[in-house]
Amino acid sequence: MNFQFTNEQEMLRKEIRRFAREKLEPIAAEVDELDEVSWEVAKMLADQDLFCLLTPKEYGGIGPTATNVCIAREELSRVSGHADLLFAETGLCAFPIRTFGTHAQKEKYLTKFSKGEAIGCYALTEPDAGSDVGGLQSTAVLDGNEYVLNGTKCFASVGPFAQTYVTFAKTDPDAGTKGISCFILDRDTPGFTGKQMKLMGPHPIGELTFTDCRVPKEALLGEPGMGMRIAMSTLDFMRMSVGAHAVGMATRAFEEAISYAKTRKAFGQPIAEFQNTQFKLADMAMELDAARLLVYRAAWMRDEVTERVSKEASMAKLFATEMAGRMADLAVQIHGGYGVLRGTTVERLYRAIRQPRVYEGTSEIQRMVIGRHILS
Structure with a gap:
């Protein structure tokens, strides 16, 4: 049993992390507050060939895999939720076309997605x-x-x-x-x-x-x-990547909490020295690891074992999104008053992290899916 990425996957992760740090980080605070699409960010993603992760080779992509999509979403979400949204929504549009579309439909739409010439909904x-x-x-x-x-x-x-x-x-x-x-x-x-x-x-x-x-x-x-089949198979593939999105945001909340705890002093010492803070950070680290393992188990199964991973995808989405909510809350608590100060990273994460528990199947729907698979 191997819990490591392949060399190619690790290279992809490092490249997207570098891109996010160098290109997205300087503008993330601004674009993540937008209620409209940043075409600047869309062009950055296209220039980095990230949309190619969503499309087959014959239409300008590199051949989509669930693991690569999850890697991309985790690394993008760690820095910019807006960048992740443009990537993910185009993925939701590209998947049914590449899976059920005619050659003419694929040629017309997937080629544009690969080049970043169109954003999908x-x-x-x-x-x-x-x-x-x-x-x-x-x-x-x-x-x-x-x-x-x-x-x-x-x-x-x-x-x-x-x-x-x-x-x-x-x-x-x-x-x-x-x-x-x-x-x-x-x-x-x-x-x-x-x-x-x-x-x-x-x-x-x-x-x-x-x-x-x-x-x-x-x-x-x-x-x-065939609409119901198309809708459900699309959600099956992309649902685990919502978990990756949540893991990315939770990772950033965790990193911000650690950094603040090490530098913020109270009663003559950094608050990281207090056992109460250490317990919070320990719980955060444990939950983050568990969520990441669920996400990449589902992605690995989709790539290597079977196309039907409804239960595993629902487990990944459910646990990771609910975990991320708890992580953001703890990060705000560790920051104290600065955690609710408008414009800080943890405050922005706290507002953004609530949505994934609703879209692409609510937490309640995920529990229904899991329950039915257990009892079937």
Whole structure:
């Protein structure tokens, strides 16, 4: 049993860490407070060829693996949540296209993703259909050689700013989840509009509306009725990387806590000398290691053992995101008053870390997935 990265994976990790430290760190405090896309950051990611981690070689990428995606997300999130978001959301859009798309669809969209010429958006959630995907109300009616889409999506990350969208609608409303289909849209499609939503933590996100939105039959991804399968397989692949994102943020919170504890003095000594502080740091180190192991176990299984890792991916996402919340809270506590001072790193992390426990399947949904696998 080997708990080490391969030489290639370790090189990738070091290269992304160097890039994040040298290029992203100087602007992270600014861009991580944005509610719109920083195209400067998007270009940096493209220049570093990071989007190539999401696409196959024949379309300009290097061949995506779950482990490499997790490495990238952990290292980016350690420095800039905004950079990670642009990478991850494009990954959510690229995965269903590369897995279920035709050659023409892959050539059109994946090549642009590889070059960083387009940012993708994965639009699944609706005002009355979040965890219950089968309850979505958007429809797509075939009219000659076109589908006519009507409906509303919400909480679509980078939604108002992306160029390419993967979205879901019912082509057969009477067939339940088997009547859901998946479509690829371009931003300039007539009848499509997007507007921003504001969250408690900075996050480019929005509501998307389709009003008699006509797309060609060629915009259908996969076959009619395959939407639920496409949605779930995409979440299966990307869900463990949400855990990596949480590990990255938790790592930064841990590092900030250690640094502050060593330099902050109280009662004549650094607060790191107090047993109470040491106990907090010990718990943080233990939980961080456990979360990282769950994340990379799931990624390794996806790459080397089986494509179906629903239970392992849910365990990784659930534990890592809830762990990160506890880590951020402890980091703020160790900082005392400076921990809640607007603009400090731990304060920014504290606001940002709450969201991953909700998106791409809430903590409750992860427990349902795990429970069903245990009992099946």
